[in-house]
Amino acid sequence: MATVTAQSGDEAPIPLIAKLETVVRLPDEDRRALAALGVNAREMGARRNIIREGDRPDHVHLIVEGWAARYKLLPDGARQITAFLIPGDFCDLHVTILGEMDHGIATLTRSRVAFIPHSVMEALTQRPALIKAFWWATLVDEAVLRSWIVNVGRRDAFEAVGHLLCELYVRMKNVGLVEDHRFDLPLTQEEIGDALGLTSVHVNRVLQRLRAEDLISLRHGHLTIHDYRRLEKAAGFNPNYLHIERRVQAPASRGPVTL
Amino acid sequence: MATVTAQSGDEAPIPLIAKLETVVRLPDEDRRALAALGVNAREMGARRNIIREGDRPDHVHLIVEGWAARYKLLPDGARQITAFLIPGDFCDLHVTILGEMDHGIATLTRSRVAFIPHSVMEALTQRPALIKAFWWATLVDEAVLRSWIVNVGRRDAFEAVGHLLCELYVRMKNVGLVEDHRFDLPLTQEEIGDALGLTSVHVNRVLQRLRAEDLISLRHGHLTIHDYRRLEKAAGFNPNYLHIERRVQAPASRGPVTL
DNA sequence: GGTTGTGTCTAACATGGATTAGTCACGATG
DNA sequence: CATCGTGACTAATCCATGTTAGACACAACC
Helix, strand or coil: CCCCCCCCCCCCCCHHHHHHCCCCCCCHHHHHHHHHHCCCCEEECCCCEEECCCCCCCEEEEEEECCEEEEEECCCCCEEEEEEECCCCECCCCHHHHCCCCCEEEECCCEEEEEEEHHHHHHHCCCHHHHHHHHHHHHHHHHHHHHHHHHHHHCCHHHHHHHHHHHHHHHHHHCCCCECCEEECCCCHHHHHHHHCCCHHHHHHHHHHHHHCCCEEEECCEEEECCHHHHHHHHCCCHHHHCCCHHHHCCCCCCCCCC | CCCCCCCCCCCCCCHHHHHHCCCCCCCHHHHHHHHHHCCCCEEECCCCEEECCCCCCCEEEEEEECCEEEEEECCCCCEEEEEEECCCCECCCCHHHHCCCCCEEEECCCEEEEEEEHHHHHHHCCCHHHHHHHHHHHHHHHHHHHHHHHHHHHCCHHHHHHHHHHHHHHHHHHCCCCECCEEECCCCHHHHHHHHCCCHHHHHHHHHHHHHCCCEEEECCEEEECCHHHHHHHHCCCHHHHCCCHHHHCCCCCCCCCC
16 A cells, blocks of 8 residues: 655654654654554554553553554443544553543554554653653543544534544544555444443444445445545544645655654 | 642642652752742633634643633534533643644633643753653543544443543542532533533433432532442443542642652 | 512423334355 | 455435523622
8 A cells, every 4th residue: 555654755654753854853862762562562452451541551552553442431331432543552550540441442454553662662751752742642542532522522423423533534634544545444443332321323424325325335344435525524634733734745755854 | 629639738739740749759949840830820711712723833831720611613513522621620731743723622611721831841851850741741631532533432321421521520539629429510411412422302301310310410500429339330430541640639738748 | 679680390202313124235255 | 255344325314403582680880
C-alpha cells in the first residue's frame, strides 16, 4: 500500500513519530529513541486481549501496526468501546498513576504491539521534548473523547456514525494510511455500535442510509468516502479538535520538515 | 466550612496543589509557583462565558473557586456538557496546540478564575515535576471522560445519574470540599441532563427515584448521599479510575504530609 | 406586595432505537 | 462437499426516554 510519508523519503513512516510531530519537530536523538520502541514489537492475532480490566501491567503498550479497541464491560454484559487505537497510539499510559486498569484493551486485527518497560518510559519522559509531546498527544486524545461524548449524548445515530467515520478518516490520514479517500476500516457493525451506544441492527440501518445517500461505500473492511464535504456537513464534523497541521499531510517524501 | 487539608495545617488548601499531589509530592518551589497562580484571580458572576468556541485565547484559565462547565453547542441548539470543572481544574490547556477552542466554557456559579499567560505556563512546564504532574492530571481527566462515555452510551438514566453523583462526590472529596457525605452541587436538572444526554424532565424522574429509594437528598443545591455503598452499587461505580490515594483524604490538619 | 425569572415537578402523548428472532452469504475447516 | 462460524441484513414488536405544555415554589427586584 502506498502511504504518505512525513518523515524521511524512502522508509515507511513511523506512526508514533508522525503523530507527535504533528505539533512540533523532535530532536533527532528523541526520534531515534522512539523508533527503537517498535523494533521488537510482538505479533498478536485478531481479537486478543492486550490487557484486561484490573490488570497491573509492568509495561506500557504501544500499537505499532493494526487496530485495537479500549472497552469497558458492564455487569449486564453490555460493552462500551471508548477508543479505537491505531498505529502510533499508546494503550495504557495512565496505568502508572492509576495503579490498575479500569478497562480492557483488545486487538481487533492482527497487530504488532510494543511492550515498553516502565524503566524505558521513565527514561523517555526525562527528555523535555518527549514528555511535552506525550502530554500534547494526551490532550488530543482528550479532545477525541469529548467528541465521542457529544456523539453518544446528543447526536442521532446517523450523525454519530458519520462523525465517527470522519474522525477515523482524519486520524488515518494523519498517520499516512489513507489513499484516495479510501482506507482499511476493520470494524464490524457491532463494534461500531458498541462505540456509539447503538445496536448492530441500528448501525446496519444507518450504514445503508449512508450508502443510499451516496456518501460512502463500505465492503470487506474497506471504506471509501465518496463525498467528504457532504459527509462532514451531515455529521456536523469539524476537524479542528484533531489539530491537523497541513505541513504534516502535504510534504510527502520531501525529507524531514523543519519549522 | 471545615475541610480536609493536605497541605499546611491552618491555611485553606489550594485545590490545584491538592489535586496534583494526589500522585506525588511536589518540590516546595513548585508549590509556591502554583500557589502564586491563584492570587489575582478574577471574580466572575454565574453563567458567564469564560471562553467561547472558536476563541484563540492568550491565557490558560484555571478555576480557583466555584463551578464551571465545558459544553458543546450543536447546530440544532442541543447542548452537550463534557465536563464539570471544579476548583483546581484547568479549562483550556489544549488550546496551545489546538489553536482554537472547539467548545465553550462557562461558569455555573459565582467563581474565581485565574488567567494565566502562556509565558507563565511555558515557565511552569520547564519544571520537570510540574510538567509530569500536569500530564498526570490530564491522564486522570481522560479517565473521567471515558467514564462519561460509558455513562451516556451504555448505562440507563438511573445508573448514569447515580454514577455522576458518585464521581462528583469523590472529586469534591479529593479537593477537600465534602463534609459528612454532603457537598454543594450547584447544578440544575437541565445541566445534569445536558451532561448525560437526557432531558431535564427525565432527570427529574430519576432524581425522584433516587430520593424514593432513600439514596440521596438534593435540595437548594446541596447534595447528601445517604447510603454511599448502595448508590455506588446501583450505579456500577468503581472509583479506581479517579486514583484516590488514601493519604490525601486522611491526614486532616496534621501539617504537611511527606512521603 | 405585585411582578418577573428561574428551577422543579407533573402529565399525556410521541418516537428513536432496542429487542428478538430470525435469514442469508461467505470463508474456513475437516 | 458438508459443516461451522461470523458478519451482514431484515422485520415485528416494545419500551426508555423525548416532547410539549403547563402548574407551582421561591427569590430578587421594583
